[in-house]
Amino acid sequence: MRVVVAGGHGQIALLLERLLAERGDQVVGVVRNPDHVADVEATGAEAAVLDLEHTDVAALTDVVKGADAVVFAAGGGPNSGAARKETVDKGAAVLLADAAEQAGVRRYVMVSAMGTENADPHSDEVFQVYLRAKQAADDDLRSRDLDWTVVRPGRLTDDPPGGRVQVGTLPRGEVPRADVAAVLAAVLTNDGTVRRTFDLLAGHQTIEAALSDL
Numbered sequence: 001m002r003v004v005v006a007g008g009h010g011q012i013a014l015l016l017e018r019l020l021a022e023r024g025d026q027v028v029g030v031v032r033n034p035d036h037v038a039d040v041e042a043t044g045a046e047a048a049v050l051d052l053e054h055t056d057v058a059a060l061t062d063v064v065k066g067a068d069a070v071v072f073a074a075g076g077g078p079n080s081g082a083a084r085k086e087t088v089d090k091g092a093a094v095l096l097a098d099a100a101e102q103a104g105v106r107r108y109v110m111v112s113a114m115g116t117e118n119a120d121p122h123s124d125e126v127f128q129v130y131l132r133a134k135q136a137a138d139d140d141l142r143s144r145d146l147d148w149t150v151v152r153p154g155r156l157t158d159d160p161p162g163g164r165v166q167v168g169t170l171p172r173g174e175v176p177r178a179d180v181a182a183v184l185a186a187v188l189t190n191d192g193t194v195r196r197t198f199d200l201l202a203g204h205q206t207i208e209a210a211l212s213d214l
Contacts, residue, residue, distance in 0.1 A: 002026040003188060004067045004105075006052060006096050007074025008045070009036040012111060012156075015181035016071065018043040023185070030063060030074075052092035053084075060099035069107035069188050070100050072137075082129040089130060093137035097144055106147045107194075109187055111180070112138050114152045114172065114199050138197070149187050150197040153180045166203025167210045173201035183207055 003020055005013050008029020020027045021044025029040035032051035040047040048063045052074060064070055072093045076084030093110065100108050112134050119131035141148045154173045161178035183200055186207050187193045196214055203210065 001068040001188065002028070002066060003069045003071060004028045004030060004048075004064045005045070005071045005073055006030045006092065007072065008040050008047065009033070010073050010075065011158075012177050012180050012184070013071075013073040014039065014043055015178055016073065016184050017045040019181055019185045020188075021045055028063065028067070052095060053087045055095075057095060057098045057102060060095055061102045064096070064099050064105050065103040067103070067105050069109065070096055070105055071109045071111070071184060071188075072096050073111045073184075076130070082124065082126050085126065085130040085133040090133035090137045090140075094140050097141055097146065100146060101144065107188065108141060108144075108146045108148045109184060110138060110141055110148065110150045111184065112150050112152045112197075114154050114170070116152070142195075142197070147194045149193045149195070151180070151184060151187065151200055152198065153200045156180065162202055163206065164202065164204050165207055165210050166201050166205060167198045167214060170199040170201050175200055175202045179207075183211070186211055 007013050009031045017027045017029050027045035028048050029045045030048045030050050034049050037047040074092050076088040116131045116135035120128045138150050153175050156177050157174050159176040190211050
């Protein structure tokens with residue numbers, strides 16, 4: 001399958017691109033910085049340079065046209081201000097959904113976050129703005145006639161992949177980025193995850209078994 005990954009230079013995205021390329025998929029990582037092209041190509045993916053904060057739906061539609069699926073793995077970054085939570089975590093996610101619709105790409109996998117529904121609606125603190133932006137992006141996606149899946153990882157770690165996870169509605173916890181990438185790769189070919197939203201943490205089930213229990 002052909003998969004376009006928005007935020008293609010992110011840590012999870014690079015891991016996902018490598019997994020998909022290794023299993024024989026055609027992968028395109030969308031990056032805003034030309035300096036990141038080589039890192040994306042080193043995973044076996046193609047790179048498309050496009051700044052999701054400063055583009056339009058027509059340009060992004062050209063990138064996703066012909067894809068079987070899109071994955072939103074972009075983010076403003078931990079050191080960015082509140083404004084970029086709105087333009088990237090929300091705005092770019094919505095733009096990707098618009099482009100998917102225009103290009104006729106039905107499958108959309110969203111990398112979200114646990115706890116978005118608990119965001120303080122009155123706080124200007126950057127993390128609360130981030131949670132509200134992610135919730136708004138998730139709500140927008142779920143309102144569309146697309147084959148969407150919203151994956152909500154817990155606190156991300158750089159631990160080696162355990163290959164064992166838990167999914168569902170979960171308490172706080174953590175999960176290696178590598179296991180998040182593996183779950184995303186599995187979700188893309190699992191029709192049982194379509195129109196499902198689930199939390200994701202390290203656990204005791206294989207990825208296949210955990211997803212089959214949704």
